[in-house]
Amino acid sequence: MSLPLLFVDELRGFYRSRVMLFLWVGMPVLALVVHLLAQSSSEMPVTVLTAILVSTLSGTLASAMLVVSILSERERHVFDLFVVRPVKRRDILLSKFLAVYLCVVSAAMIAVGVGALIDYFNAAVPMDIVLDGVAKSLVMSFAMLAVTAAAGVLIGIAAPSMLVGVILVIYGGNQMSGVVGLAGYYLGNDALTIGIGLVLAVVLLAISVRVFDRKQL
């Protein structure tokens, strides 16, 4: 079973990449900036504002990271040295997906955590109400992130070039997570909406694996 090994390996690569550095440092900084701006313009808790920003940014960043990583490794034949070993191609893709997902979710949680800390000391709204609302929306956001990231994997594997891949992920990949948002809006059931998101992510990943298995490298 090569998945745990590949996952730890990819994690080691992603967590210190430039994009992740921006997320680790940039998102908490963003929370502070939001706090400074919100003081003068809004009564909305910083936690909520940060959560909205994080939800918007993280999907785009995760899918873009995956597309760029997969396409660049495909074009430079980096995968060759992996697939000539007793390694399942499926594990190569899943390890990338899981590593990016975990990194982005962790960075988002840290940012929201910083926002919550600020609110704890400053906000007029009770913390339990703030955290309850944020937790629900974050779980929804992470389900949407899973869909976007899975779309990033599929585009990375299927796109013929980096340019096409980036265009597709910006204009197409992120819209897929809208399915989850729409389902939430019409169904009004959080658990079901999250379930739909996860199923969609699994389907996209399964298609990616199928395409990668048949891909001539």
Add this chain to the structure above:
Amino acid sequence: MPDDGDVVVFKDVTKRYRDVVAVDRASFTMRAGDVFGFIGPNGAGKTTTIRIMVGLIQDHEGQVSVGGHPMPAAMAEAHRDLGYMPQQVNFQDWRTVDQALSTFARLSGVPRDEVPWRIKEVLELVDILEYRGKRVTELSGGTLQKVGMAQALIHRPKLLVLDEPMSGLDPASRWQFKQIIKNLGRAGTSIFFSSHILSDVQDVANRIGILSRGRLMWTGTFEDLAAHFKVTNDYDIVLSLDNGRWKELASLAGLTAVVEVAPGRLLARIGAGADVDATVHAILAGLLERGCRVRSLGPITPNLEQLYMRYVQGGGGA
């Protein structure tokens, strides 16, 4: 992988890229312990053949088996004892040499506790131990190629497949790679490699395959190749005293021609079917009897480059 028998079998393998036939009905076998040199001009289909062999290309016609395992059906089994070095070696940018080799060792089934010393062993073998902690992006092309060789060897494969392993290396590194291939070959590793540098193939390989325009024109030993072209028994004679009387040898039995190629240097051609040893003896005795002094006398053996050019230019005909 079985110890004996055929480690690689290609049977009527064809690979097309739309209208272009990259490999055309290639059939050959590679025996265990062979060091098989694969030569051919640019675009002949060498890399495609290698990529089919290691399972990177699967949508081909014909049958391929590696280590007794049919490809791609039993690819995981075939990959267990396979080491592959591509023509251009690339790793993920964030990796150090140590991290790259550690990952590939583990993925190839090397036990965790053996990994550090295996890495040391292969880096010493390719003489880049001092680069162990360096990031791969900081390495020169030649050093990266050596890391490529190291990753192919880290799990001690029984079959090593190398795509142009020596291209782009400086002479010292080329010599080192040839020694590595020779030593591994002697130790029983089966090695399949492609090269443009024909002298390298001749130095290292015990079997040769010639590929031209996607077609495998010929496989066999270098001696078989020379015999295939019915290479004449030519002898180079250097005289330290040339009185011109060597011309009288023209009528010698078994000798079809004797000509002066340079002052004091003769070429004697022994006819097909003649007793070579007896004729050479007669040439030497005849020269001495006629007052010529002989500094040296030896057979002229065409090198692989000359034979290869005959093949490529002559379309394979003798």
